[in-house]
Amino acid sequence: MKTFLVAAVALIDVDKRILMARRPEGKAMAGLWEFPGGKVEAGESPEAALMRELHEELGIEVCHSCLSAGPFVSHYYTHEPPKEEPGCGCPVDVKDFIPAHKMGVKEEFHLLMMLYLCRKWKGVPHAKEGQTLVWRTLGEIRALPLPPADKPLVSALQHLL
Numbered sequence: 001m002k003t004f005l006v007a008a009v010a011l012i013d014v015d016k017r018i019l020m021a022r023r024p025e026g027k028a029m030a031g032l033w034e035f036p037g038g039k040v041e042a043g044e045s046p047e048a049a050l051m052r053e054l055h056e057e058l059g060i061e062v063c064h065s066c067l068s069a070g071p072f073v074s075h076y077y078t079h080e081p082p083k084e085e086p087g088c089g090c091p092v093d094v095k096d097f098i099p100a101h102k103m104g105v106k107e108e109f110h111l112l113m114m115l116y117l118c119r120k121w122k123g124v125p126h127a128k129e130g131q132t133l134v135w136r137t138l139g140e141i142r143a144l145p146l147p148p149a150d151k152p153l154v155s156a157l158q159h160l161l
Helices: 046-058 138-142 151-157
Strands: 002-011 018-022 037-039 067-077 109-118 132-136
Touching: 002 018, 002 046, 002 151, 018 138, 037 046, 046 067, 046 109, 067 151, 109 151, 132 138, 138 151
Parallel strands: 002 109
Antiparallel strands: 002 037, 018 132, 067 109
């Protein structure tokens, strides 16, 4: 199973709202809301990847010093729910499990996503890749349909805002 390293950001405005992006039709997990960002390419630092992605996706510029490390998540997108945790064999809570293929994901993969916090950037975020953008409070974000990997990040942000 492939592992993908992803850098994402919680862009936080002066009203403590966070920018969320809705995945466009035709992509895996279409219609779900996520933190902006993307895959870290070979030889690229997570911060450099995030600066590149924010420029490509949102048309904004951020600098390394404006990014502060936040929570991270390790999530497996699989077609079948795990029966037990690897290693210790503890039972797994699968009540919220969504098979990857039901979200338009063809191949199973492991996602390691780092979320950065950013309160300062240059430019006005605008959708450059067909996604819908909205500013939402943490409470409002909890009500949005999110990819499974993003959900624990929302909870972790509560203690950081």
